[in-house]
Amino acid sequence: MSWKRTADAVVIGGGMMGMATAYYLKRIGVNDVVLVEENTPASGSTGRCAASFRAQWGGALNITLGKACIDRFEHLAEHLDINLDIQLYQNGYLLVAYTESQFEQFKKNVELQNSMGVPSKLLNHAEALEICPGIEIGDAVGFSYYKRDGHADPMITNFAYYEAARRIGVRVEKFTKATGFKVGFGHVKGVVTNKGEVDTDIVVNAAGPWAGRVGALAGLNIPVKGERHELMATEPVDFGVCPTMLMSFEPDYYIFQRPHGSILAGCGPSRYRAEAAPFDDYALGASWNFMEHMAGHVNKLIPRARELRVVRQWSGMYDITPDLQPVIGESDELKGFWVNVSGARGFMFGPVAGEMVAEKIVNGHTSLPIDEFHWRRYAEGRFLVEPSVA
Ligand SMILES: Cc1cc2nc3c(=O)[nH]c(=O)nc-3n(C[C@H](O)[C@H](O)[C@H](O)COP(=O)(O)OP(=O)(O)OC[C@H]3O[C@@H](n4cnc5c(N)ncnc54)[C@H](O)[C@@H]3O)c2cc1C
Structure with missing residues (x-):
């Protein structure tokens, strides 16, 4: 043309x-x-990217946009008048707090989210295990959860x-x-x-x-600027091993299972970056340090995933602002x-x-x-x- x-x-x-x-x-x-x-x-x-979405933010602007995006994803095909299945999966984000101060922050977040029409809630261990059976979260202090958070195919x-x-x-x-x-x-x-x-x-x-x-x-x-982040995916297994998005901000990890069965897991680079290529040259690549570090989180949190093979590992750039x-x-x-x-x-x-x-x-x-x-x-x-x- x-x-x-x-x-x-x-x-x-x-x-x-x-x-x-x-x-x-x-x-x-x-x-x-x-x-x-x-x-x-x-x-x-x-x-x-991991293509996940959430309304469980702590700032009002982000909650507003996060909520609007969920509304949009839920009706995207009609909205765009297009016959495509974006493989939307919504079974919530289960956010894990490991310290009292993190949990105090979750309480404030949930209060704000609720006041803005996002009916998220705080959960105790038993309730968290109902959402995501089989996970080992005995060392956590508490959880927050919103069932409309989820993920799709990017x-x-x-x-x-x-x-x-x-x-x-x-x-x-x-x-x-x-x-x-x-x-x-x-x-x-x-x-x-x-x-x-x-x-x-x-x-x-x-x-x-x-x-x-x-x-x-x-x-x-x-x-x-760009900052390289890595993800790994396991071989597919029966759905239900990690049916929700399991996420913590400190330590930093997210783990979830896509509908086709693979478990995806990722975290920020600060904990494993040593051997990696320089982070300011936009180089992509995958590091052993990430694999070792991330596998540690998966093995600890999801005992049923311990025998699984990792079939893929990749990286992409976060668009980082100050x-x-x-x-x-x-x-x-x-x-x-x-x-x-x-x-x-x-x-x-x-x-x-x-x-x-x-x-x-x-x-x-x-x-x-x-x-x-x-x-x-x-x-x-x-x-x-x-x-x-x-
Ligand atoms: C491992 C990982 C996990 C992530 N998980 C999530 C998640 O769960 N949920 C979420 O919301 N976000 C997630 N992100 C972040 C998310 O991927 C990015 O914020 C998002 O993709 C940015 O979209 P974008 O369109 O701005 O940029 P991009 O998708 O990067 O698109 C920018 C485009 O600009 C093009 N371009 C650059 N320079 C030029 C030029 N000079 N001329 C023409 N074209 C140019 C590039 O080729 C590129 O295609 C994740 C990112 C990574 C790396």
């Missing part, structure tokens, strides 16, 4: 955040929307947005890398790519972990240049953050609050506090 040199809006990045943004821009009323993706949709963090969900976007007329340019920007009088004027230039007054940088690098092409300091919160909004320095970065929760927040950014661009206001996520907060010395992250 021949290259078209103009667009009403250009979105950079074909992961969940970018694909959803492009879809909603078009759906809400922007006529000519182009998405440029250096590789293929879902080839970045999205296709490598590739299919990203593809659902890709297909829906294409059907309503978004032009998706694969293998197209943004290499620079045209600017003039403090406003973005176009995107330069390896395939050619596109003149436009609106750019959305949804390049996830690479958003800082993409911003730098326009001379902007977007505070986002306070581990989203970075969303229009640049104060370069008008028309928008950023939509999730702060390492882009699978779950993508559908709603994409819609909110599109609403803001088209209507100037949003139906859910996202203004707090603007990155000018860092220059103003404000960090957002979210107690429920590792």
Whole structure:
């Protein structure tokens, strides 16, 4: 197809955040929307993630968005008018507190969640074992649980947005890398790519972990970098070995079973990073340190999983921001240049953050609050506090 040199809006990045943004821009009323993706949709963090979602956050903004995302995932096929099964599985997150202070925080979180229409609850050991039989959690102090939290398939969900976007007329340019920007009088004027230039007054940088690098092409300091995180998957076994998402923030782990039977387990890099490739060079790869460390958690928590073989191990990039919160909004320095970065929760927040950014661009206001996520907060010395992250 021949290259078209103009667009009403250009979105950079074909992961969940970018694909959803492009879809909603078009759906809400922007006529000519182009998405440029250096590789293929879902080839970045999205296709490598655990694809879990939750409303069990400790901050009001995150609870609001988390809840909205669950509503969206539960009805995604109708919402997108597309016949795709995203393999949604909802049997809750069972959050584990190992200290009194963690459990005190859970109590505050649950109170706030309940006040915002999320009927999560605190559980004792017996109740936790009813949800997830056979786990060894004798050393835990307490638990919180919300049954609508869950997980889905990241590739299919990203593809659902890709297909829906294409059907309503978004032009998706694969293998197209943004290499620079045209600017003039403090406003973005176009995107330069390896395939050619596109003149436009609106750019959305949804390049996830690479958003800082993409911003730098326009001379902007977007505070986002990549941090490598690993996951492992076991051979499939009968469903029920770990029917809920078992998660702790300290120690940091998450373990769950996909409907096809594999148990997936992951954790942050700080505890095992020693042998790994440098964390600032965006190198992917899998480390023995992770495997040893993560297998230790699985073996301890789920005795029935001890004999299982690990069949796959991989890594992906978290899109890390200074306070581990989203970075969303229009640049104060370069008008028309928008950023939509999730702060390492882009699978779950993508559908709603994409819609909110599109609403803001088209209507100037949003139906859910996202203004707090603007990155000018860092220059103003404000960090957002979210107690429920590792
Ligand atoms: C192991 C792991 C587990 C995770 N688990 C979860 C989870 O359970 N739930 C959750 O919500 N999140 C999870 N995350 C985080 C989640 O994966 C990311 O926050 C999310 O995928 C970010 O989506 P995105 O669309 O912003 O970025 P990406 O999916 O990375 O998409 C960005 C795209 O931009 C493209 N790009 C980059 N530079 C350019 C350029 N110059 N020109 C054109 N295209 C470019 C890239 O090729 C890429 O495809 C996890 C991440 C990892 C690594």
